[in-house]
Amino acid sequence: MSLSRGLRPAPRRVLATAGALSAALVLSACGGGDADDTSGGGNTNFVTSKGGISTAAKGERADIDTIAGETLDGTKLDVADLKGKVVVLNAWGSWCGPCRAEAPHFAKAAEAYKGKDVAFVGLNTRDFNKQQALTFEEDYKVPYPSLYDPDGKLILFGFPKGTLSLKGIPSTVVLDKEGKIAARALMALDETKLRSMIDPLLQEK
Template sequence: MKKLVCLLLLSVGFSFAQTTAKGKVKFSAKIENRNSDTLTIYGPNKFKQVIPVNKKGVFESTFEVTDGLHQFSDGSESSLMYLRGGDELTLKLDAKDFDETIVYSGKGAKESNFLAQKALSDEKFEMELEALLEKDEATFKAALEAKGKEDLAKLESAGLDEKLVSLLKPRIAQEGMMLTQYYNQKAAAKKVEGTASPSFDYENHKGGKTKLENLRGKYVYIDVWATWCGPCRAEIPHLKKVEEKYHGKNIEFVSISVDVDKDHEKWQKFVVDKELGGIQLFADKNWNSDFIKAFGINAIPRFLLIDPSGKVVKADAPRPSSNALVELLDTLVK
């Protein structure tokens, strides 16, 4: 799932205290237009269960879990689910309309269906989010407060397992805090748009160093990332497609790694193994690099767009996986 609110929810990870109760779960999934022949379930205490599709086209397995929130992924998309010992859960979905088609049945279905529906509600809020970001802070906070109250009311009236309710309540509060931080980041980013961009002078994977000034005359789309960052890696296939679409046009694609120095070789190997394109750079002081600090970057991935004269077009540009990026670049890049 690439939706912003759900990514924020998932970014909290499994850090909230979860029950230590364990038990076996019978799980099966029928996925139309599947993206992969394996389904992976992640959970508390570094839990990971890989389920291959069988000859009938069904993902089927029985395994032991620690009761609590889990996440399933087909390699391209993912979604939260709730598993506890004794559940016999069946999942059906169409990968072409991933979130919209998730339906669970069987013992334990109510909780996971609630999570799927919450994801759709969060997606709707995300669609309204960009417009809200254009409004004043008071309007944004009022909308965020209303959403939090609505989410809490739905949670408390849904008749869910008390353990899930106790897990989601702090997550709803945390989600509001993170979205407020997101608003503040967007507001700060807007202030530098139209001004001269800070510069960088970083090690180039192909040798030597590269300055921002070396790229004058072209638009520069910058991806700030790290090899350890899951959401960053998830954007790579989309970034490759965008690079291919604008190949030969007046734009350069630059990826700046904020990996720490001890992971320098890991970065070098990753670039080669994953056949990363564009200009691959390694920040001189990771998070403390002057360029990174100048843009107030404290979370990744983060994307920037600089114009041919070196001015900031977008200090928090759309992700490669967003249609908004192509829509923006189509108006600028020739």
């Protein structure tokens, strides 16, 4: 059967991009392991500890690309506006078991750092029903905003190639006060591990 006149198939380039987004998110979704991903080039200036946390030394850290949009509650947020603070970026989904496991630790840490130069921002992905994500935040008393990223575009394209980027769900990246990528974990975190990523950056001059 031929296509109706005036109805054209989507360009291959668009289909390929959509397919790549979907495949990348499916392959990386809800990993609970400690594996590090150093793909993206041979000039990766970071090291990974035995605990699975990768760090980049000051002076060897990369800037993020644009990570901005609308939060789950409809507010506009641009991570670039948070320079001057240590910023914790956490990719999560309400459907993800390890995300549920780490959520109480993130909520507790966010409350503990309140009033200090630390900002927490979630990146909620693959929750095509926004209400499920909002219920997750309510259930775990999440006190910080999450950018709504159902297609995973911010996660996949918010970081330069070859840097410490968000690679799975859950995963966490911490930015230093200059907005540069300083640490990453590709696993669910408890409060102790999360603090080990934040505290050294708070102490930097």
